[in-house]
Amino acid sequence: MMPKKKLEGLIAATVTPMTPDGQINLPVIAQYVDYLVSEQNVKNIFVNGTTGEGLSLSIQERKQLAEEWMLQGKDKLDHVIVHVGALSLLESQELARHAAAIGASGIAVIAPSFFKPANKDELLGFLQKVASEAPTVPFYYYHIPALTGVKIRVEELLDGIREQIPTFQGVKFSDTDLLDFAQCINKNEREQFVFLYGVDEQLLSALAIGANGAVGSTYNYLGRQTNLMLQAFAKPDLALARKYQFLLGEFLSSVIKLGFGVAQTKAVMTFVSGIPMGPPRLPLLSASEEFIAKAKAKLESIVWPDSD
Numbered sequence: 232m233m234p235k236k237k238l239e240g241l242i243a244a245t246v247t248p249m250t251p252d253g254q255i256n257l258p259v260i261a262q263y264v265d266y267l268v269s270e271q272n273v274k275n276i277f278v279n280g281t282t283g284e285g286l287s288l289s290i291q292e293r294k295q296l297a298e299e300w301m302l303q304g305k306d307k308l309d310h311v312i313v314h315v316g317a318l319s320l321l322e323s324q325e326l327a328r329h330a331a332a333i334g335a336s337g338i339a340v341i342a343p344s345f346f347k348p349a350n351k352d353e354l355l356g357f358l359q360k361v362a363s364e365a366p367t368v369p370f371y372y373y374h375i376p377a378l379t380g381v382k383i384r385v386e387e388l389l390d391g392i393r394e395q396i397p398t399f400q401g402v403k404f405s406d407t408d409l410l411d412f413a414q415c416i417n418k419n420e421r422e423q424f425v426f427l428y429g430v431d432e433q434l435l436s437a438l439a440i441g442a443n444g445a446v447g448s449t450y451n452y453l454g455r456q457t458n459l460m461l462q463a464f465a466k467p468d469l470a471l472a473r474k475y476q477f478l479l480g481e482f483l484s485s486v487i488k489l490g491f492g493v494a495q496t497k498a499v500m501t502f503v504s505g506i507p508m509g510p511p512r513l514p515l516l517s518a519s520e521e522f523i524a525k526a527k528a529k530l531e532s533i534v535w536p537d538s539d
Contacts, residue, residue, distance in 0.1 A: 236309050238337065238369075238400070238425050240461065241454055242275040242446040243267055244282040246497050247296060249509035255292050259506050261303045266504050268307050271454030275310040275444075276300060277339065277403070281378060282448040282493055285314050287512040290322055294329050301333045309336075312446075314373060316341035320357060324364040331365035338362075339371040339403055342381035351387050355395055362396045369400040375429070376406055386414040393422070403446050405429030409436060416441040431457075432483045435476040438464050448496045452503040453479060456535055474536050485529045486522075494518045499526055 248256040248263065267273045278300050279285035279293050288296070297313045304311050313335040315326035323340060330338045340361050348354035362370040376382045385402055392399050401424045404412050416426055428437035431447040434457070450457055460475035486495065497508040498518035510517045 237443075238275065238310050238312075238427075239444040240275065241273050241450045241457055242277050242310070242312065242427060242444060243271070243273045243450040243454060244277045244280050244429075244446050244448045245300070246448070246451065246493070246500055246508050247279075247283045247285075247288065248507065249512065251509060253510060253512055255288070255296060256507070256509060257295060257299045260296075260299045262506050263504075264300070264303045264307055266506060267451070267454070270504070271450065271452070272458050273450050273454040274308050275312070276304070276308060277312045277446045278314065280314040280339070280373065280403075280446075281375065281405075282451075282496060283314070284493060284512055284515075286317070287515075290317075290325060293326060297330060297335065298333055301335065311335055312337040312339055312371065314339045314341070315361065316343075316373060318343050318345050320360055323357075323361045327361050327364040327368075331368045335368060337369040337371055337400065338365055339373040341373045341375055342379045342383070344379040344381065347379070347381050348383065351383055354381065354383055354388065355392070359395045362398050366398065368398060370396055370398040371401050371403055371425070371427075372399075373403045374406055375403075384408075384411050386411050386418065389415055389419055389424070399424070401425030401427060401443070403427045403429050404437075405446075407433060409433070409440060412437060412442075413440045432476075432480045434479075435460065435464065435472055438472075448493075449479065449483070451496070451500050453482070459536070471536060478533050478535060482529055482533060486526050489522050489525055495522055495526070498523050499530075502527055503530070 248259045250256045313330040315338045317323040374385050425443045428442040428445045431449045434445050460472050463471035494511040494515045495518045501508045
């Protein structure tokens with residue numbers, strides 16, 4: 232069983248390594264864990280989320296991945312949060328039971344995105360039915376309206392949520408609406424909920440509002456630098472923290488212009504870590520050679536502040 236440390240700081244949204252023919256590549260996960268811990272100083276992970284192509288994987292694949300991360304992360308990682316959201320309530324419940332059985336530190340769920348919940352009660356009903364299948368596991372709502380199309384404000388969702396979901400612990404907030412995020416924190420200070428921000432290029436703004444930590448894809452390969460930003464913010468040395476945020480933003484701004492998604496994240500992870508992450512699963516297409524060359528050149532051109 233993992234130590235019950237508080238979930239805070241950086242959480243890497245892991246990519247799902249795949250073989251050239253598109254099968255999940257479990258054998259490289261041991262190396263991936265060691266890389267995150269030793270090279271990036273990141274000891275918390277979020278598995279089978281957006282970056283991990285969770286909704287493109289079969290239920291069996293998602294279980295295998297969760298098991299492998301738990302196995303390889305034993306005694307090395309502090310938290311393994313498993314995303315168990317699915318379009319089917321029954322599949323989501325099955326994944327929740329499985330995550331509980333393997334000892335996951337927490338489970339997270341996105342709103343269903345084909346038949347969408349139209350209001351708070353519909354969304355809460357779905358989340359409650361999933362959470363109840365893992366009654367001893369901390370539960371997190373994963374808010375990502377740009378992809379789900381579900382724009383129910385989190386501030387509204389959290390009002391009285393513990394009465395419906397006793398295991399509710401917090402939110403992965405992947406949206407740029409900092410007003411909603413701020414209201415969540417302001418209204419729930421007594422609850423000790425965990426608020427994890429999910430838009431990497433705005434992390435410093437979220438920290439200023441009161442975020443406990445962050446879940447993101449860039450922490451796979453820029454975790455070390457982002458950790459230094461967190462340290463600077465905590466000191467507080469805001470000028471240094473801003474410098475880190477600006478440089479992280481400079482990289483992201485340049486790759487976003489080229490088209491930056493899961494496929495491109497896998498390519499960046501491959502050249503930074505040396506671990507082959509493979510192609511994405513269709514309908515996503517592999518990053519172009521041009522993208523890889525430009526992203527690599529941009530990353531190498533950035534001069535990070537002296538860590539002293």
